[in-house]
Amino acid sequence: MSLQPTTLEELQEMITANRSLLPVGGGTKPALSAAANGATRLDMSHLSGLIEYEPGEYTFTAYAGTPVRDIVAALAEHGQYLPFDPPLVERGATLGGVVAANTAGSGRYRYGGVRDFIIGVRFVDGRSQLVRGGGKVVKNAAGFDLPKFMVGSAGRFGAFVDLSFKVFPEPRAYVTLKAVFPGLGPALGAISSLFTAPNEMDVLDLEPLADGRFSLIARLGGLSSALPGRIERLQSFLYAKTEAVSHEVIQAEADAALWQQVNAFAWVEDGLSLVKVPISPKRIPLLENVVHGLAPRRRYTAGGNIAWLAVSDIDSLDAVLNTVNLPGVVLFGPPGRPFIGPRPGVSLARRVKQALDPSGKFLEI
Amino acid sequence: MNDQPFFSALQKIYPKDRLLTQGVQLLAYESDALTSFQAKPTAVVIPETQEEAIETVRLCHQFGVPFVARGSGTSLSGGSLPIKDGIVIALNRLNHIKKLDPDQRIAVVEPGVVNLHISQAADRYNLYYAPDPSSQPVCTIGGNVAFNSGGAHCLKYGMTSNHILGLKVVLADGEVVEFGSESLEGVGVGPDLIGLFVGSEGLFGIALEITVRLLPKPELYRTVLAAYNDLETAGNAVAMVVASGLLPGAMEIMDRLAIKAAESGVDAGYPENAAALLIVELEGEAEQVETEFEEIMEVIKESGAYEVRVAKDAEQRLKIWKGRKGAFSSVGRLSPDYIVQDGVVPRSHLGKALAEIDRLSQEYGLDVANVFHAGDGNLHPLILFNGREPGALEHAEELAGKILKMCVDLGGSITGEHGVGMEKRRYMPAMFSEVDLETMKAIRRQIDPKEISNRGKMFPGGEAPALKMTGMHPLEAQGIISRE
Numbered sequence: 001m002s003l004q005p006t007t008l009e010e011l012q013e014m015i016t017a018n019r020s021l022l023p024v025g026g027g028t029k030p031a032l033s034a035a036a037n038g039a040t041r042l043d044m045s046h047l048s049g050l051i052e053y054e055p056g057e058y059t060f061t062a063y064a065g066t067p068v069r070d071i072v073a074a075l076a077e078h079g080q081y082l083p084f085d086p087p088l089v090e091r092g093a094t095l096g097g098v099v100a101a102n103t104a105g106s107g108r109y110r111y112g113g114v115r116d117f118i119i120g121v122r123f124v125d126g127r128s129q130l131v132r133g134g135g136k137v138v139k140n141a142a143g144f145d146l147p148k149f150m151v152g153s154a155g156r157f158g159a160f161v162d163l164s165f166k167v168f169p170e171p172r173a174y175v176t177l178k179a180v181f182p183g184l185g186p187a188l189g190a191i192s193s194l195f196t197a198p199n200e201m202d203v204l205d206l207e208p209l210a211d212g213r214f215s216l217i218a219r220l221g222g223l224s225s226a227l228p229g230r231i232e233r234l235q236s237f238l239y240a241k242t243e244a245v246s247h248e249v250i251q252a253e254a255d256a257a258l259w260q261q262v263n264a265f266a267w268v269e270d271g272l273s274l275v276k277v278p279i280s281p282k283r284i285p286l287l288e289n290v291v292h293g294l295a296p297r298r299r300y301t302a303g304g305n306i307a308w309l310a311v312s313d314i315d316s317l318d319a320v321l322n323t324v325n326l327p328g329v330v331l332f333g334p335p336g337r338p339f340i341g342p343r344p345g346v347s348l349a350r351r352v353k354q355a356l357d358p359s360g361k362f363l364e365i
Numbered sequence: 366m367n368d369q370p371f372f373s374a375l376q377k378i379y380p381k382d383r384l385l386t387q388g389v390q391l392l393a394y395e396s397d398a399l400t401s402f403q404a405k406p407t408a409v410v411i412p413e414t415q416e417e418a419i420e421t422v423r424l425c426h427q428f429g430v431p432f433v434a435r436g437s438g439t440s441l442s443g444g445s446l447p448i449k450d451g452i453v454i455a456l457n458r459l460n461h462i463k464k465l466d467p468d469q470r471i472a473v474v475e476p477g478v479v480n481l482h483i484s485q486a487a488d489r490y491n492l493y494y495a496p497d498p499s500s501q502p503v504c505t506i507g508g509n510v511a512f513n514s515g516g517a518h519c520l521k522y523g524m525t526s527n528h529i530l531g532l533k534v535v536l537a538d539g540e541v542v543e544f545g546s547e548s549l550e551g552v553g554v555g556p557d558l559i560g561l562f563v564g565s566e567g568l569f570g571i572a573l574e575i576t577v578r579l580l581p582k583p584e585l586y587r588t589v590l591a592a593y594n595d596l597e598t599a600g601n602a603v604a605m606v607v608a609s610g611l612l613p614g615a616m617e618i619m620d621r622l623a624i625k626a627a628e629s630g631v632d633a634g635y636p637e638n639a640a641a642l643l644i645v646e647l648e649g650e651a652e653q654v655e656t657e658f659e660e661i662m663e664v665i666k667e668s669g670a671y672e673v674r675v676a677k678d679a680e681q682r683l684k685i686w687k688g689r690k691g692a693f694s695s696v697g698r699l700s701p702d703y704i705v706q707d708g709v710v711p712r713s714h715l716g717k718a719l720a721e722i723d724r725l726s727q728e729y730g731l732d733v734a735n736v737f738h739a740g741d742g743n744l745h746p747l748i749l750f751n752g753r754e755p756g757a758l759e760h761a762e763e764l765a766g767k768i769l770k771m772c773v774d775l776g777g778s779i780t781g782e783h784g785v786g787m788e789k790r791r792y793m794p795a796m797f798s799e800v801d802l803e804t805m806k807a808i809r810r811q812i813d814p815k816e817i818s819n820r821g822k823m824f825p826g827g828e829a830p831a832l833k834m835t836g837m838h839p840l841e842a843q844g845i846i847s848r849e
Contacts (some may be wrong), residue, residue: 024704033368054711054713056604056605056607056608056712056713057711057712057713058712059711079610081814099443102553102554102557111521111522112522112523112527112549115526115527115551115557115560116523116527126805129800129804130800131800131801131804132797132798132801133801135777135796137709137710137711137741137742137776137777137778137780137781138709138712138741138742138779139515139519139709139738139741139742139743139781139782140709140778140780140781141512141513141524141564141778141780141782141783141784141785141806142562142778142779142780142785142789142793142796142797143514143793143796143797143801143802143823144561144565144805144808144809145513145526145560145561145563145564145565146794146805147560148526148559148561148563149556149557149558149560149561150556150557151556151557151560152552152553152554152555152556152557153555153556153557154555154556155758156556157556167687168612169610169612170610177698192468192469193469195467195468195469195470195581196467196470196491196581197581198581198583198584198650198651199650200650200653201650222653223653223657223660225656226572226652226653226655226656229652230650230652230653233652233836271431272618276553276554277553277554278546278548278550278551278552278553278554279546279548279550280471280546280548280549281468281469282466282468282469282547302549302550305547305548305549305550306548306549306553307548327553327554327555328554329553329554329555339554339555341554343555344543344544344545344546345542345543345544345545345552345555345558346555347540347542348536348542348544348558348561348812349555349556351560351808351811351812352556352561352808352811352812354811355804355807355808355810355811356804356807356808363594365555365556
């Protein structure tokens with residue numbers, strides 16, 4: 001079953017009249033958005049549109065059902081962007097879906113993820129009440145930070161009405177450098193060397209290659225006139241201080257095309273599930289040991305701080321994540337159980353659930 | 366309440382020298398950096414281990430005794446003000462840096478660790494902890510977490526919350542919960558519990574272990590000081606820098622009165638006769654910063670500054686910042702007492718807000734000095750008054766309240782970084798609806814059913830101790846801490 005509110009009042013009435021609700025945006029992350037076990041989809045796509053955008057303020061407020069594509073276009077007109085680089089933009093991801101799923105792309109390396117840019121939220125909770133948290137200014141310490149809490153909340157606490165964000169000026173130009181390393185150890189060594197180096201990168205991704213080697217992909221953004229010097233410096237650093245064996249520099253249209261593909265998860269073959277696992281670089285060898293058979297395609301973003309695993313068997317991955325004590329969230333794959341592996345802090349999340357949704361209008365956390 | 370069983374239980378945990386109950390011992394804990402509020406706790410306990418702190422919270426819950434966790438007591442909103450008939454849990458001895466891992470750019474610290482000590486420990490790896498409240502030489506990371514502290518350099522990398530990756534906390538009813546991780550992604554799966562806990566002003570419990578992210582030290586700073594003949598032109602310069610598409614690490618403004626104070630206090634050597642000073646600082650990779658610097662100088666030249674100085678070396682840069690960071694304590698030289706507010710306005714309304722503050726200042730007959738984080742619209746009006754004159758504090762408080770309401774009316778916030786605490790509780794309804802506030806309270810009650818953790822803070826209502834103004838905090842008078 002699917003409900004489709006077109007106004008705030010309708011949304012409140014639907015929450016009052018129904019239960020087992022699952023708010024859904026563009027449906028680009030089906031493991032989180034497809035209804036299972038008798039859940040009712042709350043299709044938020046008609047609560048859509050940019051409400052307020054003042055370029056001089058570097059902030060905007062938009063309805064939760066607004067396609068991110070529209071926001072990206074509006075910001076680009078003024079040289080601004082979403083630094084957390086939400087993925088699946090071209091496939092139709094909505095702003096609300098990005099917040100509920102906590103999806104940030106490779107570009108989140110430089111300035112942070114969804115949580116670091118959300119500044120306000122209005123949502124209807126399980127008591128059908130319209131609640132506001134945060135505000136519309138870039139700095140605000142009044143009240144509990146409910147906007148941040150909602151990042152990753154997967155529609156379990158209420159349905160977002162609108163969301164406010166701060167944004168940044170977009171780098172005027174980009175260049176990508178892809179370097180190949182003989183194995184995981186040398187590639188991780190390079191990441192840790194880069195972590196204390198002055199070189200600033202917008203992206204630092206790690207990609208296992210079919211032959212057992214790894215490539216490290218850095219993207220630099222900034223003023224065009226400074227980029228050639230910076231990329232040369234990074235190149236010299238990699239050969240002098242790390243075990244890089246070869247590299248290529250990717251520019252202009254090729255650079256844009258590469259990152260558009262990454263944004264669309266084009267590397268994930270049809271039929272495979274996609275799972276996000278927060279990790280720290282030092283634990284990557286442990287994960288690599290246990291998942292290489294399960295997940296033939298993998299990618300690490302944010303300097304080895306997020307693992308993206310394309311797997312065919314979620315149950316086996318769940319078991320493996322429990323053994324290595326790493327939580328995961330399923331984005332593509334069968335609906336119904338998005339959270340796999342351990343659930344640190346879930347008892348605290350349940351207490352908040354009790355306050356916002358005491359009668360279980362939305363799905364269990 | 367019969368306190369005896371509770372105190373007997375405390376005595377089993379703490380030796381005499383770490384369980385303070387005598388009047389003179391308690392004196393130091395009666396107030397924090399918001400000295401106009403004072404309350405005497407019944408006891409102060411000083412745990413040396415996390416287990417002692419957990420055990421104490423469990424006893425408080427069992428006996429229904431309210432508690433306030435306290436670090437260095439530098440809260441500007443009365444956040445660590447004791448509760449009458451309650452206890453203070455002083456966390457200064459839980460001050461171990463448990464881990465510092467340069468390969469992953471993280472540190473794991475206890476709540477009593479002083480903010481600046483993290484950066485000092487990380488310095489040998491060319492790393493630092495970014496949030497820099499002016500009290501960073503003394504304020505503790507536990508307090509920073511509770512109040513989501515800011516600082517002058519929050520423009521690019523955010524406030525405390527943006528730098529916390531993992532937490533181990535004891536909730537107010539004694540449950541110990543861990544969430545987040547050593548990953549830059551923090552919680553990453555499920556609702557962002559770190560986002561919820563950071564800035565909750567101690568109303569959920571106590572952070573016992575905090576994983577913070579560290580950043581590589583900027584390779585190059587370019588610090589520009591521009592002098593203007595009026596405040597509005599300086600405000601417009603900020604808008605011009607923002608519009609240029611450059612992203613400075615900090616943008617600060619001081620007005621005439623604040624400049625005068627800074628000069629008398631720390632001899633900063635600022636341009637004479639300026640009505641307003643703008644500090645813009647670029648930071649980052651050298652080649653990028655040099656290129657940005659050329660652009661920003663063009664913007665500043667166009668902005669109507671009558672004098673522009675560029676720090677030639679680290680020493681000159683520090684001198685510029687010394688005047689700015691010491692401005693508040695220097696104001697103490699101009700006036701026996703002052704109140705500082707930290708409302709936020711949308712950046713495009715800065716000029717309007719400053720004009721309104723000026724008008725209110727004249728209407729109330731009170732001098733107001735302005736030192737503020739212009740880059741993010743975070744005002745810091747300092748309202749000068751003499752607390753010895755009857756009614757003067759109340760008069761100044763009324764003016765402060767009008768400024769906060771103006772901030773909300775302009776679409777901003779009552780606090781950017783100091784928190785609500787005791788001080789701004791009554792202004793919460795200006796910003797949030799009854800439903801919003803009831804919802805926050807409902808969350809609080811699920812986590813702290815007896816409402817013992819920092820009772821009386823953030824939400825309007827409840828008992829408040831009488832206001833009393835007795836001049837600056839002793840540490841502030843010595844220039845060790847300052848209000849930013």
